Amino acid sequence: MVFYSTNASDDYARCSSAFVEKNETLNPVVDGNLKERRESNRSKVILDWAVDQNKSSCRGACKSDNAECEESESVSGYYYCKCETGFKGNPYTAGGCKDVDECQHINLNNCLHKDRCHNTPGGYTCSCPHGQKGNGRRNETEPVVTLALLGAFTLVSTLCWAHKQRSLMQLRQRNFEQNGGNLLLQQLSQQQRYTDRTRIFTKVELKNATNNFDESRILGRGGQGTVYKGILPDNTIVAIKKSRVGGDPQNIKSFINEVFVLSQINHRHVVKLLGCCLETEVPLLVYEFVENGSLLDHLDPSKNECSITWETRLRIATETAEAISYLHSAASIPIIHRDIKSANILLDHNDRAKVSDFGASRLVHLGEAQVATVVQGTIGYLDPEYLQTGQLNEKSDVYSFGIVLLELLTGSKAFKFNTLASHFVSSMREDRLWEILDRRVLDQKKNAKQLKEVALLASRCIRVNGEERPTMKEVAMELEGLIAMEKHLQEKDKDMMKAEESEYLLGHYTNDGYGSASASFSVASHDSIQKQVAFEIIDGGR
Incomplete structure (x- = not known):
């Protein structure tokens, strides 16, 4: 750009001075005295250039290994060469771009300590203390990022765990309510002195006790559920009954009924209820473990080759009669079992009887001679009078016990309705008792009188008219008398x-x-x- 001087002393020359300057930085009106501006060295000159409009041609002009092409800011559409980040020098000559040592300049690196900075081509690394490994500049930021990620992961995990726990608690509470937990607690609270004997187990406790309800732990399967062998943390062996179907109101009612009924009972010949679990989808009952199976198992030759002696059979019958008599007349509230059968009479290691399975039992309150109910029980043991009228009373248990006596006498099973009872009655009438008795007890001739007496007692228990049957108290006394008489004769x-x-x-x-x-x-x-x-x-x- 050329300007004419306006100084009077320079009138003889039309062009006293000239120079080059960026157009945007000069105002001819303000800066009219060009001589003074030149002498004060205030001129601004910018020199820029570009190689070519073709980027590939630019790359050919960049001779240094660490050079790159970049578009010019001042000359639009043209490219020029420059050294890559971390390098400095002439990009147009071979080897012209030299590495910058960032470790020598504190403002060029982020290492916390100078002695931990290590220069690398185009950059640097920062070493970690105490033999730790890292990537230098990145390591200074990575711990922060790692901690942030770890914190975020911990927070998310905690929230997920809390949500899961809350969901599990809600599920357990829902199962507790569906399984009649509130009803059970209400009933138990009305019998405060029994509440302490009924423990509420957690799902985790019983899951661990049964090895997650493993098939190898199954003791048996019945109409109302499956029974597992469990081992508690204190090495106590228990039997855990898992209901067959959950959610069904009738099954839940039977479950709650069994817990409540058993909480009333404390008898040496009644299986002891230790507690229950209501957190699972189906309710669980925890009993004392009775290790020697059921009476049915011992009477069945296919399951047990060694037959129990008549002396043991008579004692089991007596102990069972004592337990049922206790339920009818000695319990705080009389109880009708409603499902007396050999499969529900368990034997311990000494072959002592334990009456079990109170799911169908009913409490008989004061003033109730009989209770109208839906008929429940096992075919072959059902009282025909109860089956016909639906009126349940204590004599219904007497009939069922009479069938058990027939099983003990004959060794036969009562699987079909009244088949065993009918056959026995007809044999007694035709004086063929000795033909239907179990041969395994007939060999013991010295028990002939006892066999005859028990047969007569059984025939009275299974009479069609319930009023003609003896009470369980009378039955128990007669059986005890037979044992006492035998002991007296032996002495x-x-x-x-x-x-x-x-x-x-x-x-x-x-x-x-x-x-x-x-x-x-x-x-x-x-x-x-x-x-x-x-x-x-x-x-x-x-």
């Missing part, structure tokens, strides 16, 4: 044997000649009496 026989031995010894050592004859007479008399008793037992009842 009497022992005393007689001792007396005979004494007489024999006295007769052997006396000189009057009567001792030996007396002893022989005594033995002969005893044998004749035994034969007479056996004849009367076999001939009786005709």
